[in-house]
Amino acid sequence: MAESEMAFGAGVTAPEADGLERIPAAKLALWVFLAGEIMIFGGLIACFILYRIAQGGWASDAAHVDWQIGTLNTLVLLTSSLTMILALGAARAGNHQGVKRYLALTVGLGLMFLVVKAYEYAGHFATGFTPLSGMFWSFYYTMTGLHALHVTGGIVVNSVLLAMAIRGTLWEHAERRLEVAGLYWHFVDVVWIFLFPLLYLSLKLT
Amino acid sequence: MSTQTAHDTQSFYVEIWAWLVGLLILGTVVVFLPIPKITALVAVFAIAVVKAILVVRNYMHLRAEHLVIYLIVALPVLLVIGMTLTLLLDIAFRR
Numbered sequence: 001m002a003e004s005e006m007a008f009g010a011g012v013t014a015p016e017a018d019g020l021e022r023i024p025a026a027k028l029a030l031w032v033f034l035a036g037e038i039m040i041f042g043g044l045i046a047c048f049i050l051y052r053i054a055q056g057g058w059a060s061d062a063a064h065v066d067w068q069i070g071t072l073n074t075l076v077l078l079t080s081s082l083t084m085i086l087a088l089g090a091a092r093a094g095n096h097q098g099v100k101r102y103l104a105l106t107v108g109l110g111l112m113f114l115v116v117k118a119y120e121y122a123g124h125f126a127t128g129f130t131p132l133s134g135m136f137w138s139f140y141y142t143m144t145g146l147h148a149l150h151v152t153g154g155i156v157v158n159s160v161l162l163a164m165a166i167r168g169t170l171w172e173h174a175e176r177r178l179e180v181a182g183l184y185w186h187f188v189d190v191v192w193i194f195l196f197p198l199l200y201l202s203l204k205l206t
Numbered sequence: 207m208s209t210q211t212a213h214d215t216q217s218f219y220v221e222i223w224a225w226l227v228g229l230l231i232l233g234t235v236v237v238f239l240p241i242p243k244i245t246a247l248v249a250v251f252a253i254a255v256v257k258a259i260l261v262v263r264n265y266m267h268l269r270a271e272h273l274v275i276y277l278i279v280a281l282p283v284l285l286v287i288g289m290t291l292t293l294l295l296d297i298a299f300r301r
Contacts, residue, residue, distance in 0.1 A: 036282070042282060042286030046286055046293070071230065081223075085265045086219060189261055197253075201237050202250060
C-alpha cells in the first residue's frame, strides 16, 4: 500500500503541489491556530531554558517532581493520540461503533491525564510548593497549567463529537470533524512530549 | 475503505504507538545510565524530537500535506529557535 494511502485510506491521496484550494478551510485555519500555539509554548520553553542557563540551580526544586508520574501521564497521552487517530480511521472505514468506542477512550484517557495531574498538583501544594515558591515552580505551574487547559479544551471538543456520534448527527462530515479535532489533540500530545523531559528529566542531569 | 486497507492502516498506527512507547522508555532510562550528563541530556531531547516527528508526520499526516502547511508550521518553529539563540548570545555576553 502506498504511503499516502496508508495515511489517508484507500483512494484518498495527498493533495497535489499546486492544489492549495483543495485544503479544507477548517484544516488550514486549525494549522494557523497551531502555529500561534507553537509560539506560545515555544516561547515558554525558550524562556525556561534561557533562565536555567542564566541562573543555574533548580535541581533541588526539580527533585520534588515525580518522573514516574510524568512517565505515566506521557504514556496516557500517547495512547490517547492512538485512540484519536483510530477514531478517524474507523470513520473512514464507515465503522460507526468504532468511532464511538475510540472517541470514548480518547475522552477517558484525557480525563485520566487531568486526574493524575490534579493528584500531582495536590501533592506539591501539600508540601508547600506553590506557583510563588520560586522561578522553577512558576514555570512548572504555568507550563503544565496552560497545557492542562488545552487538554481540557480537547476533552470538551471530543466529548461534543462523541455526543454527536451517539445522537447520530456526526456522520455527514465525520471525517473532516475528526481530522480537525485530531490535529488539535495530537498537537497537545506533542507539547507534552517536550514538557515531560524538560520538567521531569532534564534537571536531574544538572 | 476496504476492510483489508482499514486493518493495515490500524496496524500502522499501532506500530507507530509502539515506537513512541519504546522511545518513552528509552528516554527515561537514559537519565539513569552511567554516561556523561551532557550526553544523556542531548539524548533525552533528541528522543523527544524523534517522538514529536513521529506524531506530527504520522498522526497529524504532515508528511502528505501541502507545502503551505509545512511553511505555516516551520515559521513559528524557526522564530522560536531564532529567539532562543539570539537571547543565548545576550546571556553569553552578560557573563
